[in-house]
Amino acid sequence: MEPKHPKDSKTIVTDLVLPSETNPLNNLFGGELLARMDRAASIAARRHSRRIVVTASVNHVAFKKTIPLGSVVTVEANISRAFKSSMEVILDVWIEDRESGVRSKANDAIYTFVAVDDGGSPIGVPPLEPETKIEKIRYEAALRRKQLSLVLAGKMDPKDATELKALFE
Numbered sequence: 001m002e003p004k005h006p007k008d009s010k011t012i013v014t015d016l017v018l019p020s021e022t023n024p025l026n027n028l029f030g031g032e033l034l035a036r037m038d039r040a041a042s043i044a045a046r047r048h049s050r051r052i053v054v055t056a057s058v059n060h061v062a063f064k065k066t067i068p069l070g071s072v073v074t075v076e077a078n079i080s081r082a083f084k085s086s087m088e089v090i091l092d093v094w095i096e097d098r099e100s101g102v103r104s105k106a107n108d109a110i111y112t113f114v115a116v117d118d119g120g121s122p123i124g125v126p127p128l129e130p131e132t133k134i135e136k137i138r139y140e141a142a143l144r145r146k147q148l149s150l151v152l153a154g155k156m157d158p159k160d161a162t163e164l165k166a167l168f169e
């Protein structure tokens, strides 16, 4: 399969925070943000693979800043690495100041998606070729994160997580 670049699948979704999506402090409910990130990530994974994709794992979420009612929220999804059937997707979440329009980072997260056939079995995806400096950094670290995710899910013996172990040696 021909390699693809992160820009081929980059997905940006911008939407408002409405009253039904907030918690009692009038800030965006965490589950709503998870769903928005899941949707953006699934579109990026679908664009990369041109297949049906399913969420295999949410590897990391950091709710760094509250997102108040009425905010304009932008979720940016970038594929950081493609493996055999799985793709790591990095999400960056921004809010913009109403008056100045200046964007500030509110959250980030890392999801893993798997491309599947019509029967739900994993199927191969094109490799990802990073181009920019940040894409290359994210690509390099993705294998360690995959191993950590598999170890935590009980799908990999820690002894086999060689890239991950190398961090501590």
Ligand SMILES: CC(C)(COP(=O)(O)OP(=O)(O)OC[C@H]1O[C@@H](n2cnc3c(N)ncnc32)[C@H](O)[C@@H]1OP(=O)(O)O)[C@@H](O)C(=O)NCCC(=O)NCCS
Residues within 6 Å of the ligand: 054, 055, 056, 057, 082, 083, 084, 085, 086, 087, 112, 114, 116, 120, 121, 122, 146, 149, 150, 153, 155
């Ligand atoms: C995700 C799913 C397709 C994986 O199927 P599986 O039979 O376990 O397949 P495998 O073990 O061969 O794994 C397939 C790929 O997923 C990766 N994977 C599976 N679990 C993972 C995890 N927890 N973290 C990271 N990667 C994972 C594997 O490493 C493998 O990647 P590779 O092919 O790129 O090397 C299957 O578990 C599934 O359908 N889960 C439900 C998905 C879903 O419904 N999501 C929405 C929840 S509401």
